[in-house]
Amino acid sequence: MSATLSPSCKPLLRTQIVICLILFSAIFSVFLQVKDFDFLFYDDNQYILENPYVRSGISTSNLGWAVTSTQYSNWFPVTWASHMLDVWIFGLWPGGHHLTNITFHAMNASLLFLFFSSVTGALWRSFFIAALFAFHPMHVESVAWVAERKDVLSAFFWISAMCAYVFYVRRPAPGRYAVVLCCFVLGLMSKQVIVTLPLVLLLLDYWPLGRFDTTRPATSLAASLLIEKLPFVALSALASVITIYVQKAGGSVATLSTLALKLRVENVVVSYVKYIIRLFYPAGLGIMYRHPTDYPAWQVFGAVIVVVGVTVFAIVQMRHRPWFFTGWFWYICTLLPTIGAVKVGISYMADRYSYMPYVGLFIIVSMAVPAGALSSGTLRRITAITAAAAILMSVIITNKQLKYWRNSVTLFTRAVDTAKDSYFAYYSLGYALHNAQRLGEAESSLKMAVTIKPDYPEALLHLGLVMLRQDKLKESHEVFLRAITAAPTMSEAYNGAGVALMNMGRLNEAAGYFKRALTLDSEDAARNLKLLEQLAAGN
Template sequence: MSENTAFRKFNIERLGQPVFICLWLALVTLLVYVPVFQAQFIGLDDPDYVTGNPHVLSGITLANLRWAFVTNHTANWHPVTWISLMLNSQYFGSGAGAFHAVNLLLHVANTLLLFLWLLRATGAKWRGALVAALFALHPLHVESVAWISERKDVLSTLFWMLALLTYTDYAKTGRISRYFFALLLFGIGLMAKPMLVSLPFVLLLLDYWPLRRFAEHRTFRLLIEKLPFLALSIASSVVTLLVQREKAMTSLDTIPIFLRLENAVLAYVAYIGKMFSPTGLAVIYPYNLHPSAIRALLSLATLVVVSAAVIRIGRHKPYLFTGWFWFL
């Protein structure tokens, strides 16, 4: 066998494994979520997002595009999500199955992008495949896929994953065009769901591990590099606060800040529990106006102790540091 032939065979074999993993991830995800094709619209939010929304049902028009960018309907500003639903209705009809299918395809795409990003960032092929499989199949993600109104979740995740991939490429190659493309993808993602505002902080964590950029660049440079991302996050947060203050969040104004912090601490620990034991899941978890002070203190202590341990161990196992503080 000639040297060129051996090299080509080696490249094909190296390429073949990721392709096989992607096909396997896509197939398993589709098989697990097949029942969503039989699901219908539900009475919670779906009338606002699709069945009772004439802008979505009539598809893409100039008037509808303008509405998507100026409306605060559903107490959210997410024009990209509205446009996605309009396209769904225009090209695939207004039946529930079509909307479920697109949600599922977006979830499959997100799963594959997560695997490809982990492969690009860490080179860990099989561990990356395992993480992607957990992401695809974990019961905590069922709501985002099977509930049509959660289009904003799977759609914003698509842009989040694309931004991570593009930023990682920038970090590894230094191509400035990749940096600006990641910034653009982040901006679009914020217009799908403003929950992406944490990305600038996640990028700093990724600079620590797996990209290990703190060893090559000054911290000041890495911080300055995130300022455009932070500016977009601030702008999105301001818009969200203005919209929700007008439409949805007035009832929370009467809840003391201390009570909100108690609920936040309890929710963090509860979510960790759901990851390991995903039982008793619900679409809405009622706001606890009378939380147990002891439970709140124990939950806070748990978060502090785990964070301290991760900081200490993270010097030798940096993936724990990035993973834990990404979650927080």
């Protein structure tokens, strides 16, 4: 095969490059505001600001830690390495870390366009897919949150693996196959959500690659394509085992006693429909959503009808509308790891979970436009105007959504609005307000958190600290006692109770709390005991 491009390919390549440059520029113009945003206390502080390995930049020893670390119930060495590299380049300037996220997002959108335009030949449909991916408001969370680097990074290797797979399919060779595997491994080491890639590759085999459409017997062909994916399946299985082990070890997997099987099943089917609704109506977006304690029967029944009905339609129409089959099952399969069948963390839904699954729905939306609408002059103009309006509306809503991510206070003020009656939203806002020295507002927010969940130890602890800083000594001491009852091994609560008593002049009682905190490994308690000794000596 000639290494040079044929004359007919050169105009197409130039057009693709121009469109990629337009995408890149447009993404940066919309998202560039995040370079002035802060790190968030929510994961950003743990991943970067308080992590000595990341803070010291990239090095051999730090990379060794990244490979073996299961900190924060995650294993993602490539993501850790990217944060270390950011610190080496930008230091602790938040803007630099945000710029890296934007760059990966822009590359992901461009690669998606190149992939679909190359395999379908549908230039403008592919552009529409990439533009929706680039500007949909549901994708703001993955880009504007530094700690969600794992989303944009794993997606980069995911899409790179798809592009490499096309080269392998067009001219199979062990080296090309190895490149696909290498991209997949790097993606797994960025975020294990990429485990569904083997299923995606099979869907791409059906459409748009058309590998099932051959003269070979169907069973023989299916067997060969499945065997081809076995190394990917093995890696996915290994990554899944690692993820479940790490999450369980970190206490992030909810048991059936804390989240009933019935509610999990209902949540799965309803969430599939909710994500579809938010594709077309992205209102009320926030960083967290309150987990329902129950779903109305009509809602569950309606969701089942929608999911089953669309699935049956996709199967029945798979020969006539293969793009619908691939798009729908792309969405169903890629959302499986985060849909809530296995409950991990506090979120039952999250905007970031839609980052790659939405590509399947974007395929359907783009390819559903009849060919006649693109050939007729009037219909073409109407179609182009409608597509442009959809993209423009996405940009406007995304621009508004981005502003909520400016800092922890703006983000969790929004969270309180979107996650009604969520104790964690109120606690997070109170924590952020406390750090911003807005003590009165912090107290109100933390009181709401403990009203909703009276035995929430972290909220009680920070409420006590906020009261202590306002010299509400008696009230803070009572709150610290509640925190101790909720979490008897929380050294900070014992220390806080001791400080409140010390400031009230009850030195002997304070000493008892400091000694208890000291047994629980509190450096603050050791300093306070010394201060107490000095005060006693002064008396």
